[in-house]
Amino acid sequence: MIELESVRYGYPHTKNDAIKDVTLKVGQGTCVMVTGPSGAGKTTLCLAAAGILAHEYGGRKGGTVTIDGRNVNEFKDLSELASRIGVVFDDPDAQLIFTTVEEEILSALERRGLSADEIEERLRTVMEITHLSALKDRAPHTLSGGQKQRVVLATTLALGTDILILDEPTSELDEHGTTSILGILKDLKARGRTILLVEHKFQRMQEIVDTLIVMEGGSIRAKGQPADLLGDPGIRQIVVPDFAGIRQNGRAAGAGPVPVISLDRLSHSYGDIPALTDVSLSISPGEFVAIVGENGSGKTTLIKHFNGLLRPTAGTVSVRGKDTSGATITELAHDVGLVFQNPDHMFFADTVRDEVAFGPANLGIQDLETVIDRALGKVRLLPAKGLYPRWLSRGERQRLAIACVVAMNPAIIVLDEPTTGLDGKEAREVMEVLKDLQLEGHTVIIVTHSKEIARDVADRVVTMERGRVISDQAVPEGS
């Protein structure tokens, strides 16, 4: 059981507290799910509940945190805290230290004062629960996101604690990966574990959630049984992504004579491994296309061909009527803007303004200040112009990444998973921005795991499986 009583915390060198007056209780054997916009203090709440803030962080602290009735300050160190609680942080890569899956799990087991037999037994059980037996000799960098997340979960389970704290364990996972984590959590709850879960995917997780907490601006905005809270429309829009009505705002004027992107029997292999096979696709100007499919189905490989980051092993790619085989990536960047899944892979400048200026300056676009202001206005980030990009919340960083590409004014804007790590409201805001861009005449192509986006926003849904397009459907008008 975890109890937080009027907990307050401010990071060193910051003015505002990251969490304010938070009181909550995670009862024995229950699952409490915390959700809310990025920057609401959810991760800080996890660190507070785990006792990590008390032991490892400076800054301004207040209130009390108890684990099974014992104040976290009374624990000697993190290692002692870890005998009661297990924490899964949001970046799986940062939690994998060794070079095989089995070593990783053993590393969590061998310093807990167990006998060798007990360790072998627990290793077997944990690998069974997390379905990792077949992967035991694999190196972390060869695993998919979902597999890595399962390994991290396994090492945390190996600690054998009754309480689990998980910070967005499924944010980068596809449908299949999320289902697999949900299955494991369901199993753990049935075994009586206490779970504090930070998540955005309430609809997927609702069957295990007893109490829902919605955070905003560092405080608890609402707390209670999910059914009661969702009656409030303000809460509902944060918890449940709802893109209804976005498509009805208008559709692109019919297909033009020349497709903006045309793929003819495109194939691509990484060494001997085929990633795309015989993909033919034609995208018209002004379309809003969603590309869906499981991890590893070839979606990202496909979109990297649009701007020349990858070149076909066989077949051709044409952008605005021109074969791309002779064009450089810089030339193609005039026509195709690509926003990657993780915005942190692009930010290097000291201010939001300089970050946005980078792309258009590279392309020699004139009148930079107007271009920058327009792009920032479009993603509603003008007030943040002078800030350091990495200080922004995840939702703001995602919109900044879009602004960086919009400022280059490409005819085609391609986005890889633009709603990763965002709550329902933020995801809707991003989709509204993209819809506006479409209405201005841009062609928008997004890769997404979200069924709702494919259903409620896109004009056309292309489904991929094992490197092939298995379905390509226009969404009927007015649906």
Next chain:
Amino acid sequence: MTEILQYVHKDGLFHRMAPVTKILFVVVISAISIFSIRIPFLIAVLIGLLLLAYLGNVLSELFRQFVLLVVMGIIMLALAVITLPNGETIGYLVPQGVPVIGGIVPVTTGGISLGIIMALRFAVLVLAVQIFVISTQPRDLVHTLERMRVPIDFTLMFVIALRFIPTLQIEGTRIQEAQLARGYNPGKGFIGKVRSLVPIMVPLVSNALVRANTLGLTIDMRGYRTRKRTVLRERVLRSADKAAIFLIAAGFILFIWLYLAKAV
């Protein structure tokens, strides 16, 4: 992607050896290659290492670094020729016929042989360490060094540095792709590499720093720095290890004897 300095899970001579045997092997090979100044002897050590790698089923992994070794070898040779002229002059890098600058940078026999010795030493050192890293599970290494009373912080630092090489390689590629997609064209060659530093290195380092925080918490929560370890799946010294240690020791004594007799 080429994976550098990573443990490779397979079966072979070196994989079956205990880490302590391999540490001794690396230390002795390093000492031999540093002390010896005879080219034929160093070539023999290099061939011997490659032969052992072949027998140990790790030759294909070693050959991935072949280009690096050749390039570094050429650089060392050039540096030695340019900076350490010694012995008989057999020619000039700039031919004597060239006006004004003709005849500068003499190529000497001493410079060449020193360059070859350095290149061979480098190759032997790199290959020996590679064989060790490819065939030793980091967990076994941590245990062995712990028993040798090396502080756990240093050991983890070493293991984690190795573990994150491929992760950083992958991340670096992603960052580069993101910047290229923003029309970034650093240009080719050396100047291009230097210009690409800020937009690539700043995100790479910033992300790594964030990750380091989580990594630190993870290590502490697993009790790595505070708790005693249960002895489990220990790599005991088997008879093959003992035989290998005997051979390594005998080889080293033989080397010292030959070295003192100025034969190697």
